[in-house]
Amino acid sequence: MICKNGGVVSGYVAKGNCACKCAFGYEGENCEIVIPCKASHPLAPRCHKYHGKIIGFIAYKDCSCLCNEGYYGKYCHEPKKCLNSTLEVTCLNGGKVTGTFGKCMCICPKGYHGRDCGRAERCRSGPRHRPCLHNGKPVGTYGNCSCDCTDIGYHGSHC
Numbered sequence: 146m147i148c149k150n151g152g153v154v155s156g157y158v159a160k161g162n163c164a165c166k167c168a169f170g171y172e173g174e175n176c177e178i179v180i181p182c183k184a185s186h187p188l189a190p191r192c193h194k195y196h197g198k199i200i201g202f203i204a205y206k207d208c209s210c211l212c213n214e215g216y217y218g219k220y221c222h223e224p225k226k227c228l229n230s231t232l233e234v235t236c237l238n239g240g241k242v243t244g245t246f247g248k249c250m251c252i253c254p255k256g257y258h259g260r261d262c263g264r265a266e267r268c269r270s271g272p273r274h275r276p277c278l279h280n281g282k283p284v285g286t287y288g289n290c291s292c293d294c295t296d297i298g299y300h301g302s303h304c
Contacts, residue, residue: 150204152176170204182208188220197221215246237263256287265289271303278304 151168192210212221227249240262253262265286277292281304
């Protein structure tokens with residue numbers, strides 16, 4: 146009988162009770178199977194409690210958590226921070242991504258709104274943020290405002 150991976154033969158040939166006593170982390174008739182890290186490993190409950198599963202092999206002493214997408218850390222307990230241009234959200238017009246994985250959102254600069262900062266706000270005043278005079282109407286979108294003086298008898302950039 147040959148025991149592998151540091152296993153030791155025990156028993157007596159004459160009595161017919163020879164068997165391999167396997168080294169830590171191995172099992173099987175000849176200690177040929179490397180035992181994977183399992184749910185009974187002390188690390189497993191923490192991996193599962195958060196956002197991961199246990200991987201590795203006991204014999205190699207490399208049991209660790211494999212984190213689900215969007216998480217990291219020894220126990221997969223840290224949500225990844227959002228980055229600009231992720232699959233979740235891409236912020237336009239100078240918007241900045243904030244939040245954590247699964248909850249990413251954009252903080253839009255002045256004059257823009259919407260999930261991705263892609264919609265410019267309608268003008269509430271004329272050019273250079275000055276009011277339209279004589280009942281002129283502000284038209285356009287943020288950064289491109291003008292005053293509509295049509296039909297009120299005035300003209301000029303602010304009526």
